[in-house]
Amino acid sequence: MFSSMSQSQESRGFKQLMPGDESGGLYILMLVSFFPLYYWCFTDESTEDEFEISFVCHRPDDLEILQEETEFSKKELQFLYRAFKNECPSGVVTEDVFKLIYSQFFPQGDSSIYAHYLFEAFDTNMNGCLSFKEFVAGLSLILRGSIYDRLNWAFNFYDLDKDGFITREEMMKIMESIYNLMGKYVYPSIHNDTPREHVENFFQKMDRNRDGVITIEEFMESCQKMSDGFLMEVCVDSVESAINAERGGAARVELCCNLLEGGLTPSTGLLQVVKENVQIPVYAMIRPRGGDFLYSDWEAEVMKRDIEQMKIHRADGLVLGALTEDGRVDTELCMELLAASRPLPVTFHRAFDMVHDPAVALEALISLGFERILTSGCDSSALEGLPVLKRLVEQAKGRIVIMPGGGITDRNLQRILEASGSQEFHCSARSSKDSTMKFRNSNVSMGGSLSVPEYAVKVADVTKVRTLNAIAKNIL
Secondary structure (H helix, E strand, C coil): CHHHCCHHHHHHHHCCCCCCCCCHHHHHHHHHHHHHHHHHHHCCCCCHHHCCCCCCCCCCCCHHHHHHHCCCCHHHHHHHHHHHHHHCCCCEEEHHHHHHHHHHHCCCCCCHHHHHHHHHHHCCCCCCEEEHHHHHHHHHHHHHCCHHHHHHHHHHHHCCCCCCCEEHHHHHHHHHHHHHHHHHHCCCCCCCCHHHHHHHHHHHHHCCCCCCEECHHHHHHHHHHHHHCCEEEEEECCHHHHHHHHHHCCCEEEECECHHHCCECCCHHHHHHHHHHCCCCEEEECCCCCCCCCCCHHHHHHHHHHHHHHHHCCCCEEEECCECCCCCECHHHHHHHHHHHCCCCEEECHHHHHCCCHHHHHHHHHHHCCCEEEECCCCCCCCCCHHHHHHHHHHHCCCCEEEEECCCCCCCHHHHHHHHCCCEEEECCEEEEECCCCCCCCCCCCCCCCCCCCCEEEEECHHHHHHHHHHHHHHC
């Protein structure tokens, strides 16, 4: 099997795997990691009548069960087991055999360290042997899993000590193992500092809060933004909506309560349960009441206490804002709130749409250190505010993210993204869902005159989120 790949094939396959951009380390790893596995399993010249499986020593689990647990068909599983059995007659792969497999694909380099890291990632029960079930489960996740499954697998692969963080030291080990594996087929030739430069670029892109480590949330958000071009944030006020947003392809959620008033600070209970059920980053709203954004000293203290609680319960970022009575950014209060928020990234919310001078406010927020601005372009909707949004993006010049939000739907998203030049957008993508209550008292309402219908709930709609995500990708 291995001898069928010629030196010229190796050279053509590997000479251009070293991109110079900031995401190079990630792309190199993905390309190099799985080529031998793919080639091993799916390039055998077998004919269909050779798919019949013959079992030796270790019979695989029932094919129907494996078919249910993976994304492979029965025929694919038969084919995979045949390839697995041919290389490993005992029915299991030891680390030494795994290293041998990789060495035959990279004869000009030293693949042993990289193969060791990859073997540990597949060996989920850590017994030093890779069973067919472990192998197929890992391969199914990598090749057929959702984007979140694959990114989660990649993060755990980078996280060598499995402590929930990627450090520079861990990334340096991975990068050095890649360069050792590539050997002389790295083009152009590298100098001693190249692996370290890739690691620094990787951290510059991924370490959003600059605390020296990369979390799973930072990793997923950054990867999706690099791969998709546009990043979609969905505002949610329930666990169901957060789960639906992730299933639909959102890269981040803004968590609030009371969306009827534009979103207020969520409960810590809501944050905890959402964090337990989604993997994408969760930014918590910090807004103590509805109405304007001029806050009293008491309200400012409430916001600081809420920030403390959101950090304790693992919010990935915060969303807040405050204005002075004359419609300017309250730099003094914002400075205090940002200090309390560190090291979390912070978005300045749609209080921006109430400022007296958007251009001046933009420079103030850049100086304060906000990560992004959520805005409708100071108009009733992002579509109406397109001229201002475009000017803000041009003025920002990448110093801060301008994220359009307000009335974004599948009917106007393409126009908003193309005309504004923004790389992120914010939406609710909600639909009304009828209550499951059987007994209903139509004479009583729990809210005021602006309340939603008593027996209806609005939740993020998976289909709407997917549609918006598809539109953004189509634009790219």
